Every structure is written in C-alpha cells, then in structure tokens.
Amino acid sequence: MANVFDPVRRRADTDPDTVAVRGDITASGERAVWTYGRLRSDCLDYAGALLAAGLQAGDRVLLVAPSVPEFVVAYMGIQAAGCVVVPVNTMSTRHELEYVLADAGCSLVIVWDGVGPAAKDAASALGTPVWPLRPGAAQGAVAAQVRDRDPADTAAILYTSGTTGRPKGAQLTVSNLLSAGTIGAACSRGSSADRTGTGLPLFHVFGQASVMMATFSCGGSLSLLSRFDPAAMLAMVRADQLTIMAGVPTMWNAMLHVSGDVDPRDFAQLRVAVSGGASLPSEVARAFEARFGCTILEGYGLTETTALGTFNDIDRGAKTGYTGAAVPRTEIQVRDSDGRQCLPGRVGEVYIKGATVMKGYWNRPADTAAVLADDGWFRTGDLGQTDVEGDLRIVDRVKDLIIRGGYNVYPGEVEEVLYAHPDIIEAAVVGVPHDHYGEEVAAVVAVRPGAELAAEQVASWARERLSAYKIPRIVRFVDALPKGSTGKILKRSIDREALRKVGP
The missing domain is CATH 3.30.300.30 (ANL, C-terminal domain)
Known part of the structure; x- marks a missing residue:
C-alpha cells in the first residue's frame, strides 16, 4: 500500500525544518516559504477538510491553480485523502472546463483566487461545489490520516491536449507518480541538498511529475514561478542558488535573449538544466551553455508515460540532437509500420514500456486499446530513431x-x-x-x-x-x-x- 503524499511525509518525519517549497519573489523581496513540516501539516489539514465535506476515496477533484505553493498543498491534500486530482490549465475556457468536469465526473472544483470566472461558471452550470484556494491554503480542519492506497489506483487524471477529437483523460496511478519521482531523481542524481527551480506549470505533467515529484522524492527544495518570465527565472537562479532547473526549449531561448551582461560564475552551482516538452534546437543548447556555463540535458516523455521515457546521461553529458537512452525501469523500441523493431538509424514509431506508463484513458477502452497493448507497450505516435548506443532522436510527430x-x-x-x-x-x-x-x-x-x-x-x-x-x-x-x-x-x-x- 502507498500514497503519492509519502515522499513529503518521509522528509517531514526526519527533517521538518528543511525548506520544501518557495513561491514567487515579490517586488519587496518577500515570498511564501513552506518547510516540510509545515507542508505535511497543511496537506493533512486539507485532506481533513475534504473528508469532512463528504468526499470519498476515488472521488475526482478538479484543481485550477498556477504554480504557487498552495497548488502543492491542495494537490497533496487530495492525494492524502485518497481522492483523484484532475489538474487543468488555468487558461481553460468555461466550455473546456464543463467538458472535463462532466467527463471526469468531478465532485468538487478547487480554484485559485486569481484565476478568472471560467471555472466557477462551469461548476455552477453543472451544479458542482467550488472551493476557493487562497494564499496560505488554510482550511482549519482536523488533520486527516493518510489513506493507504493500492499502487494501481488512479491518483491523477491529466487531459491530453486533444489535437484530434475531444481531450482524453490519461489515468496516472499511485505507482506511476511515485515511480516518476524516484526515476526523475535518479536521472538528475538528485539529493536532499538540491535546490530545483522551474517556471513550468504544475498542472502539466512535466512540472508535476518529473519536477515536483522528483524534488520531493529526494527531499530537496522546489522554487516556483507562478508565471514564467525569463528575467525572473534568472533572478531565482541567483537568489536560491539553484542546482537544477527545468524548462522547455522556448524558455531557454527566452533566457538567452534577456538583455544585460551575465556572469557565468553566478550560475556555477547549477548542475543541470533539464529540457523536455519539445525537441531542443542544438543552436539554443550551444548558446545557453556559452552564456550561462550550464549544459542542458534533453529528455523525452508524454502525459501517458508520466513525463518520462528517455534522458541524456548526466555523467556523460548531452548528445546533441538526442533525448538519451531509456530511463531506469523503462524500455524503448522504434518500430516500422509492420510492427517490427527498426535497426539503429532507421526511422519508425516510438514505443515505451515501463513503470510510468499510464493504466489507460478514463472511460475510453477503445482509445486505450488503440495505443496500449496487453503486454504493456505504449504506442506514442512519435517518429524517432536510435543510434548504436541506444540513444533516441525524436524526428517528429507521426501526424506532423x-x-x-x-x-x-x-x-x-x-x-x-x-x-x-x-x-x-x-x-x-x-x-x-x-x-x-x-x-x-x-x-x-x-x-x-x-x-x-x-x-x-x-x-x-x-x-x-x-x-x-x-x-x-x-x-x-x-x-x-x-x-x-x-x-x-x-x-x-x-x-x-x-x-x-x-x-x-
């Protein structure tokens, strides 16, 4: 039995005064900071409030919030209560939110105070209760006991972007999310001494699984930008002495174009910049290393694989144009149109099997069967090729x-x-x-x-x-x-x- 909340609970038991989460740096230099002890307490209070409101294990809860520490409190509180979190984009329209609310059958909507009216309007149309999520995230409830769950239980439903047809909810299990945390930490050689920072949205699988879960799995601290800004990201690197940074190629590109001189010595402690979400242009990677003295290591994964699949070896360094070899507890194959495994250098469709592959799409058995075989291999829809060392290069989406x-x-x-x-x-x-x-x-x-x-x-x-x-x-x-x-x-x-x- 297990719970996605376990990494936070473990660290809080041993080092409650260690910083777990930092929020935005305000103009006055102040910011919200949660230690592991406070985070554990607030998450359990939040879980207690959910249970007191009548929610049951397995109930779905829509979470609409930016990357603020309160997102973490609500997310982990939902997990501790044994419920299923359904995190969505804060820019979602009422129409989009009504669809997700109905499709997932959500029992509650939690929405950050600074987000527009779309979530409240969608909830009102469907008669779903709404809780505001305010700074501090205090609920004043009696702390709950963490609910033990089967590792195969659905812990989160993340809706895909819906490039074709209506969005589908990828069911990520307790085991998927815990595995993503331990695997992600192993890939970055993470430890409790690491200070990770990101401007990624936590409602997206990249920020949620391979950044937040990886940070908590190794007991490090997580610095968050509620909204990515390249100058603010560079300021956070300096202020928090970040050792790990995570982002997508457009973020690295934006940081490159921040005006003013940059002293690479300001970034000397930055061990690795983790890139994903899209292919990283080699010119951007080279320019970033030249300006900031930090190597960007590229990885590859999808919502359906809890953000993980391959990653460049941190000890070997980046291989330009490649996303690395399969991460621990994961297998990668490139197959031709007849389903046969391709030789190195040949382009085919990428398949993934391992601990982070989803259990299936929510209430969509036909869509699940189309991409997920009985033997556990997931068909990604991406075109790629491996080299003789087993490193993967993503060529493009099949549909692109x-x-x-x-x-x-x-x-x-x-x-x-x-x-x-x-x-x-x-x-x-x-x-x-x-x-x-x-x-x-x-x-x-x-x-x-x-x-x-x-x-x-x-x-x-x-x-x-x-x-x-x-x-x-x-x-x-x-x-x-x-x-x-x-x-x-x-x-x-x-x-x-x-x-x-x-x-x-």
Missing part, C-alpha cells in the same frame, strides 16, 4: 510528417536549420495543402527585434543546408508563435489555409 511529392519531410529537421540562423528566434514548420505536390513546406518564423529578413533569405539559408524538397517555399513572419501553457509551440493553432494564400 509532411509528404511533399512523395518525399518525407520531417519538420523538426527543417526547424533545426532555421534556428541556426542568427536572426531567427522562433520557428515552426508545417505542411500546407498543395494541388500538385500534395503538401508544401511552410515556415512560420519570428525574428529578433530590429532584424530585417525577407522570405527569400530564409529559403536561401535553407537551400544551402537542405535537400531541395525540404526547403520552405512558404515563409510567414510573426511577432511570436502560438504557445501552450508550458511554452511549447502549438502547431495546431497555425492557420494552414492562411499560409496557403501566402504562396508560393
């Missing part, structure tokens, strides 16, 4: 593959070339319908302030580095690309029809 005149074009390869251009700071490559070729290669790019770049210059840059069929014939300039809650570029938000009118 562009087929131009019968030739396969992997957007990630083209984007890598575009990111190497000194004036391009963001790039996304997509396929646009074409009467003759079937699809045409289109690039949407954002350039650095003050730069003047023409579409033909972008195409010429690519022409010098890529085969003719991979060159973007359509180039559109934007101030910034659309991004999701983690900062990941959202290609599905790019209007293909509008690009078609741009050219060629």
Whole structure:
C-alpha cells in the first residue's frame, strides 16, 4: 500500500525544518516559504477538510491553480485523502472546463483566487461545489490520516491536449507518480541538498511529475514561478542558488535573449538544466551553455508515460540532437509500420514500456486499446530513431510528417536549420495543402527585434543546408508563435489555409 503524499511525509518525519517549497519573489523581496513540516501539516489539514465535506476515496477533484505553493498543498491534500486530482490549465475556457468536469465526473472544483470566472461558471452550470484556494491554503480542519492506497489506483487524471477529437483523460496511478519521482531523481542524481527551480506549470505533467515529484522524492527544495518570465527565472537562479532547473526549449531561448551582461560564475552551482516538452534546437543548447556555463540535458516523455521515457546521461553529458537512452525501469523500441523493431538509424514509431506508463484513458477502452497493448507497450505516435548506443532522436510527430511529392519531410529537421540562423528566434514548420505536390513546406518564423529578413533569405539559408524538397517555399513572419501553457509551440493553432494564400 502507498500514497503519492509519502515522499513529503518521509522528509517531514526526519527533517521538518528543511525548506520544501518557495513561491514567487515579490517586488519587496518577500515570498511564501513552506518547510516540510509545515507542508505535511497543511496537506493533512486539507485532506481533513475534504473528508469532512463528504468526499470519498476515488472521488475526482478538479484543481485550477498556477504554480504557487498552495497548488502543492491542495494537490497533496487530495492525494492524502485518497481522492483523484484532475489538474487543468488555468487558461481553460468555461466550455473546456464543463467538458472535463462532466467527463471526469468531478465532485468538487478547487480554484485559485486569481484565476478568472471560467471555472466557477462551469461548476455552477453543472451544479458542482467550488472551493476557493487562497494564499496560505488554510482550511482549519482536523488533520486527516493518510489513506493507504493500492499502487494501481488512479491518483491523477491529466487531459491530453486533444489535437484530434475531444481531450482524453490519461489515468496516472499511485505507482506511476511515485515511480516518476524516484526515476526523475535518479536521472538528475538528485539529493536532499538540491535546490530545483522551474517556471513550468504544475498542472502539466512535466512540472508535476518529473519536477515536483522528483524534488520531493529526494527531499530537496522546489522554487516556483507562478508565471514564467525569463528575467525572473534568472533572478531565482541567483537568489536560491539553484542546482537544477527545468524548462522547455522556448524558455531557454527566452533566457538567452534577456538583455544585460551575465556572469557565468553566478550560475556555477547549477548542475543541470533539464529540457523536455519539445525537441531542443542544438543552436539554443550551444548558446545557453556559452552564456550561462550550464549544459542542458534533453529528455523525452508524454502525459501517458508520466513525463518520462528517455534522458541524456548526466555523467556523460548531452548528445546533441538526442533525448538519451531509456530511463531506469523503462524500455524503448522504434518500430516500422509492420510492427517490427527498426535497426539503429532507421526511422519508425516510438514505443515505451515501463513503470510510468499510464493504466489507460478514463472511460475510453477503445482509445486505450488503440495505443496500449496487453503486454504493456505504449504506442506514442512519435517518429524517432536510435543510434548504436541506444540513444533516441525524436524526428517528429507521426501526424506532423509532411509528404511533399512523395518525399518525407520531417519538420523538426527543417526547424533545426532555421534556428541556426542568427536572426531567427522562433520557428515552426508545417505542411500546407498543395494541388500538385500534395503538401508544401511552410515556415512560420519570428525574428529578433530590429532584424530585417525577407522570405527569400530564409529559403536561401535553407537551400544551402537542405535537400531541395525540404526547403520552405512558404515563409510567414510573426511577432511570436502560438504557445501552450508550458511554452511549447502549438502547431495546431497555425492557420494552414492562411499560409496557403501566402504562396508560393
């Protein structure tokens, strides 16, 4: 028997005065700080309030909050009570929240005071009770006893982005989340002396599983930004003397473009920067190391694998373009269209098996069967290839593959070339319908302030580095690309029809 709350409870039993969570640094320099002892007490009080309100083990609770310490209190309180947390994006609309509330059958909505009215309106429409989550997260309830749970019990339901059809709720078990914590800590060689910081949203699997759970599993401290800001992130590195930092490629890129001189000695204690969520352009990784003196190590995982799959070996260092080998207790295979395992160097679909693979989609047996085999192998929908050392390179999403005149074009390869251009700071490559070729290669790019770049210059840059069929014939300039809650570029938000009118 186990509970997701166990790592917090263990650390609080041995070192209650150690800092567990730090919040935003305010303009006055003040911030919210929870020790492990306080966190344990507040989480158990929160659990007690949930049980006093009549919630039962297995009841689903919607949690709408940014990355503040109170998110952790509510999240772990829900776990301690034996309920199931359903964390959602704070920018979700009423329509989106009504769907999740109904689909998950939530018994309660917990919403941060600073979030807009969408969650309350959705709850009102469905007659679901709402609790405000306020600074301090105090409930004044009688502390609950931690509920022991079966490791296979569902502990969290995280809804996928819904790139096709309606969003599906990935059921992550008690064992999935605890395993993600111990595996993540092992990958970063984490210890109780580590100080981890992030601007990732905790409602997303990356921040929740491989950052929060990993930090608590090794008994370290976690510094949070409620909203990512590159200058604030760099200030937090200095103020908290962070040893581990986690983010997505757009965050590293944004930090690179913070004005002012940076002394790498300010970051001497930073052991590793963990990157995930999207492929890391090699130019961004090289520039980050040159400016801050810190190596970014890339990993790969999905919501359905509790954020984990592969990670670059921290002792060996980064291998440019690769997300590393399978993490502990995990297997990776690349298979062709007939289901046969590919030889190194051949592109195929990535499959994952291991301790962090979800138990299935909530109330969707057919969707579960389509991606999760009886022997435990999960079909990711990502295209990749391994090298002779077993390291994985993600080529692209199967659905993002562009087929131009019968030739396969992997957007990630083209984007890598575009990111190497000194004036391009963001790039996304997509396929646009074409009467003759079937699809045409289109690039949407954002350039650095003050730069003047023409579409033909972008195409010429690519022409010098890529085969003719991979060159973007359509180039559109934007101030910034659309991004999701983690900062990941959202290609599905790019209007293909509008690009078609741009050219060629």
